[in-house]
Amino acid sequence: MRAMTKQFLEEAFTGESKAHVKYMIFAEVAEKEGKKNIAKLFRAIAFADSKLYSEAKKLADQGKDLEIESVYICPVCGYSALNSAPDLCPVCRTKKEAFIKF
Numbered sequence: 001m002r003a004m005t006k007q008f009l010e011e012a013f014t015g016e017s018k019a020h021v022k023y024m025i026f027a028e029v030a031e032k033e034g035k036k037n038i039a040k041l042f043r044a045i046a047f048a049d050s051k052l053y054s055e056a057k058k059l060a061d062q063g064k065d066l067e068i069e070s071v072y073i074c075p076v077c078g079y080s081a082l083n084s085a086p087d088l089c090p091v092c093r094t095k096k097e098a099f100i101k102f
């Protein structure tokens with residue numbers, strides 16, 4: 001792996017790690033305000049973000065690449081799926097056809 005790619009992944013991972021913490025704080029605030037579904041959404045986004053970046057960083061540290069063809073992102077909540085979009089977003093129930101393919 002090129003040094004620049006590794007550096008960018010490490011910077012992205014650091015940024016996303018902070019985002020994960022922010023999402024969890026937002027979830028706590030929403031929960032305290034009685035908005036349980038918004039809290040649930042923030043916790044799900046934090047989990048998805050953390051999982052995807054953790055996997056990418058682990059492979060990058062091993063000098064490997066992710067073995068995927070596509071990444072699909074829910075345009076409503078940001079949920080991410082590898083290789084194919086789910087029929088319905090598990091977080092916000094957005095239909096498969098609305099997912100954005102990268």
Ligand SMILES: [Fe+2]
Pocket residue numbers: 074075076077078079089090091092093094
């Ligand atoms: Fe969604």
